[in-house]
Amino acid sequence: MNNQTVKIVGAGLAGCECALQLAKHGIKVKLFDMKPQKMSPAHKNKNFCELVCSNTLKSTSLEFASGLLKAEMKELGSEVLKSAENCKVPAGDALAVDRDKFAQEVTDKILSNKNIEVVHDEVLTIGANDITVIATGPLTSDGLARELEKHIGQRLYFYDALAPIVDAQSIDKSKTFAEDRWGQGDGDYINCPLTKEEYEIFWKELTLAQRVELKDFEKEKNFEGCLPVEVMAKRDFDALRFGPMKPVGFKQQKPFAVLQLRKENLEASMYNLVGFQTNLTYPEQKRVFSLVPALKNAKFLRYGAMHRNSYINAPKFLDNKFRLKTNQNVYFAGQISGVEGYVESIASGLLVAMFVFEQLSNKNLFKFSTNTALGGLCNYLVSASEHNFQPMHINWGLMAPIEAPKNKKHEEMTKRSLNELKEISKLWNN
Numbered sequence: 001m002n003n004q005t006v007k008i009v010g011a012g013l014a015g016c017e018c019a020l021q022l023a024k025h026g027i028k029v030k031l032f033d034m035k036p037q038k039m040s041p042a043h044k045n046k047n048f049c050e051l052v053c054s055n056t057l058k059s060t061s062l063e064f065a066s067g068l069l070k071a072e073m074k075e076l077g078s079e080v081l082k083s084a085e086n087c088k089v090p091a092g093d094a095l096a097v098d099r100d101k102f103a104q105e106v107t108d109k110i111l112s113n114k115n116i117e118v119v120h121d122e123v124l125t126i127g128a129n130d131i132t133v134i135a136t137g138p139l140t141s142d143g144l145a146r147e148l149e150k151h152i153g154q155r156l157y158f159y160d161a162l163a164p165i166v167d168a169q170s171i172d173k174s175k176t177f178a179e180d181r182w183g184q185g186d187g188d189y190i191n192c193p194l195t196k197e198e199y200e201i202f203w204k205e206l207t208l209a210q211r212v213e214l215k216d217f218e219k220e221k222n223f224e225g226c227l228p229v230e231v232m233a234k235r236d237f238d239a240l241r242f243g244p245m246k247p248v249g250f251k252q253q254k255p256f257a258v259l260q261l262r263k264e265n266l267e268a269s270m271y272n273l274v275g276f277q278t279n280l281t282y283p284e285q286k287r288v289f290s291l292v293p294a295l296k297n298a299k300f301l302r303y304g305a306m307h308r309n310s311y312i313n314a315p316k317f318l319d320n321k322f323r324l325k326t327n328q329n330v331y332f333a334g335q336i337s338g339v340e341g342y343v344e345s346i347a348s349g350l351l352v353a354m355f356v357f358e359q360l361s362n363k364n365l366f367k368f369s370t371n372t373a374l375g376g377l378c379n380y381l382v383s384a385s386e387h388n389f390q391p392m393h394i395n396w397g398l399m400a401p402i403e404a405p406k407n408k409k410h411e412e413m414t415k416r417s418l419n420e421l422k423e424i425s426k427l428w429n430n
């Protein structure tokens with residue numbers, strides 16, 4: 001085993017998990033964080049591993065992909081997840097935590113670990129030869145963001161404007177037609193037509209629906225060129241019919257308005273609501289977008305969101321081990337790598353620790369297939385479209401489908417995944 005010290009930049013959810021995993025496996029780590037001298041606009045606690053917004057790590061039920069992801073992480077011995085469980089507060093099926101206790105417990109683990117040296121400093125450069133994990137999150141400091149841009153030769157994405165994604169099987173296909181606008185494309189679009197009466201109801205509810213309050217630092221730009229669909233709708237009754245819902249360019253039908261759905265993955269198991277980036281609350285997204293007849297019973301795999309977010313175009317720049325294709329000593333973990341969410345960030349920290357361990361031991365040990373939620377995340381980062389890459393949280397659509405009765409699918413997928421994980425876990429935890 002190569003005894004090189006690994007540099008981790010950012011002691012957030014991903015950086016702490018990565019550091020604790022490497023340290024547990026006997027690897028020396030130098031963990032940098034700019035706290036408390038410099039705080040991002042959302043971080044307030046001097047401790048590491050801070051939850052900047054809600055205090056929930058979502059459901060633990062295996063009916064949900066986020067429950068399976070946590071079960072897999074537990075199987076592999078996630079340290080941050082263990083701390084979350086220790087700091088749990090009652091919240092039904094959800095794993096909600098006392099955020100201050102949680103940050104304190106993880107910080108104590110880090111500070112008491114002899115293999116981890118903590119450096120309170122803002123990192124502004126990346127050395128070419130050190131093994132470095134960049135885990136500086138969606139609010140990466142400006143200086144480091146500029147340095148990263150020099151390395152990849154492209155701007156980091158700065159604002160996230162996510163449109164919702166629905167499960168392909170939940171779309172009522174009898175109320176759609178397949179055609180690419182102006183005949184351009186390879187049949188990638190499903191169109192959901194609306195009559196004038198249906199559009200009137202949809203438009204009215206959209207303009208009245210409840211939005212998420214933006215934080216002060218997120219108000220600085222009003223997402224020019226990328227307006228939330230509800231803001232556009234408020235401008236004028238016809239604004240959407242001249243925008244994302246324009247009913248032109250089709251031969252098969254002449255609807256009053258049309259919502260287009262675009263394939264989100266190669267398997268066509270998920271579809272994106274084209275041009276529907278939104279800041280509505282999640283329940284309002286479900287209520288209002290389900291007024292489109294074809295989406296009446298749609299299952300939302302991801303809701304839309306708009307917030308400040310620095311992340312790398314993973315399919316373009318990263319390999320399947322979260323490393324820069326152009327410098328395999330530089331890894332990315334957490335939200336900046338293109339995953340979305342607290343649990344996914346912790347998960348990517350765990351994965352990167354395993355991949356760094358492989359590099360240091362000069363062995364190819366861990367293969368995550370899309371039978372697992374962790375493999376589904378890895379696969380998304382390398383196989384999503386480079387053209388309009390957007391961070392993704394875990395959902396069943398990222399995993400390989402399974403032949404099973406509808407009401408048994410998730411149970412069977414869970415069994416399949418945990419079986420596969422046991423083998424990987426033996427290698428990692430022995």
Ligand SMILES: Cc1cc2nc3c(=O)[nH]c(=O)nc-3n(C[C@H](O)[C@H](O)[C@H](O)COP(=O)(O)OP(=O)(O)OC[C@H]3O[C@@H](n4cnc5c(N)ncnc54)[C@H](O)[C@@H]3O)c2cc1C
Nearest residue numbers: 010012013014034053054123136137141144334335341342
């Ligand atoms: C405002 C906001 C709200 C969010 N709310 C939620 C939510 O409710 N639920 C959810 O699941 N996800 C949420 N997310 C998304 C995401 O899950 C979290 O941001 C999560 O904390 C990401 O984990 P991370 O480890 O990638 O980064 P972070 O946890 O943000 O950690 C990054 C660390 O890097 C440090 N750092 C940054 N730049 C430097 C530098 N140059 N040198 C040294 N240190 C540096 C920071 O101080 C910080 O400690 C939210 C994101 C934002 C921006």
